[in-house]
Amino acid sequence: xxxxxxxxxxxxxxxxxxxxxxxxxxxxxxxxxxxxxxxxxxxxxxxxxxxxxxxxxxxxxxxxxxxxxxxxxxxxxxxxxxxxxxxxxxxxxxxxxxxxxxxxxxxxxxxxxxxxxxxxxxxxxxxxxxxxxxxxxxxxxxxxxxxxxxxxxxxxxxxxxxxxxxxxxx
Amino acid sequence: xxxxxxxxxxxxxxxxxxxxxxxxxxxxxxxxxxxxxxxxxxxxxxxxxxxxxxxxxxxxxxxxxxxxxxxxxxxxxxxxxxxxxxxxxxxxxxxxxxxxxxxxxxxxxxxxxxxxxxxxxxxxxxxxxxxxxxxxxxxxxxxxxxxxxxxxxxx
Numbered sequence: 001x002x003x004x005x006x007x008x009x010x011x012x013x014x015x016x017x018x019x020x021x022x023x024x025x026x027x028x029x030x031x032x033x034x035x036x037x038x039x040x041x042x043x044x045x046x047x048x049x050x051x052x053x054x055x056x057x058x059x060x061x062x063x064x065x066x067x068x069x070x071x072x073x074x075x076x077x078x079x080x081x082x083x084x085x086x087x088x089x090x091x092x093x094x095x096x097x098x099x100x101x102x103x104x105x106x107x108x109x110x111x112x113x114x115x116x117x118x119x120x121x122x123x124x125x126x127x128x129x130x131x132x133x134x135x136x137x138x139x140x141x142x143x144x145x146x147x148x149x150x151x152x153x154x155x156x157x158x159x160x161x162x163x164x165x166x167x168x169x170x
Numbered sequence: 171x172x173x174x175x176x177x178x179x180x181x182x183x184x185x186x187x188x189x190x191x192x193x194x195x196x197x198x199x200x201x202x203x204x205x206x207x208x209x210x211x212x213x214x215x216x217x218x219x220x221x222x223x224x225x226x227x228x229x230x231x232x233x234x235x236x237x238x239x240x241x242x243x244x245x246x247x248x249x250x251x252x253x254x255x256x257x258x259x260x261x262x263x264x265x266x267x268x269x270x271x272x273x274x275x276x277x278x279x280x281x282x283x284x285x286x287x288x289x290x291x292x293x294x295x296x297x298x299x300x301x302x303x304x305x306x307x308x309x310x311x312x313x314x315x316x317x318x319x320x321x322x323x324x325x
Contacts, residue, residue, distance in 0.1 A: 008205035008209060075176065096185060099180040100185075
């Protein structure tokens with residue numbers, strides 16, 4: 001499609017997508033100073049990698065740990081961090097996810113074939129009109145000597161929403 | 171305001187069904203719906219909260235029975251109708267009204283779109299502009315922003 005409509009569609013088909021967020025996560029895994037910055041001012045830290053603008057103006061990074069897991073939703077509609085994840089998948093915008101994840105997050109994880117240890121605390125974050133969340137998953141065991149590019153390839157979109165748990169690499 | 175969109179905690183919708191290898195759009199019209207909505211946001215005739223409110227104010231049965239991008243298009247229709255940017259007869263007839271001809275210059279739109287995407291969000295449009303009568307002849311001077319996204323659609 002020619003013209004501005006085609007350019008808009010093309011932007012989200014090629015330029016903007018979860019590969020951007022995967023780079024943010026991998027950078028946080030290998031660079032402690034960036035991880036610290038991301039924890040304190042995610043908007044600025046993410047902007048330093050070149051990801052800014054619409055639907056990412058006020059970013060918050062949620063750090064997963066063995067004791068705490070994070071999941072993100074927009075119960076009212078579809079708010080989602082476009083600059084780092086692109087456009088949301090249908091399930092994220094669907095009534096089942098929006099309704100269920102705040103009441104039964106472990107049930108939602110089961111819908112994705114995932115199980116968290118019972119001892120891990122789960123926090124669900126409901127996006128506001130402006131704030132956008134990016135989940136920073138735990139770095140998988142077995143990747144200690146991996147490069148940033150190798151690590152980025154491991155990071156799934158769903159792990160950055162909180163519905164996927166990255167598995168150890170053997 | 172409570173409404174059918176306020177779904178957090180409801181229990182009647184069943185399991186989440188992720189789709190393997192999901193395409194970005196499930197039909198080409200979905201991409202057009204996204205692009206049209208984003209482009210029309212640059213008209214400055216509403217802000218993002220007003221567009222959300224319009225979607226959420228669709229009749230409940232319509233909201234619950236529509237796909238995501240159907241809701242976007244129905245919302246965009248309501249926004250344009252309520253601001254006299256289009257008439258119901260024009261929407262029904264299909265082709266763009268002749269009074270729109272020449273208002274969009276696609277060669278200027280691409281760079282401006284990227285600037286707008288990376289800069290201000292629609293909800294940062296000054297309130298004074300939001301209260302002004304909708305117009306297709308908004309100019310860069312009136313918008314007062316370097317990116318001037320309104321140029322893409324309105325001149």
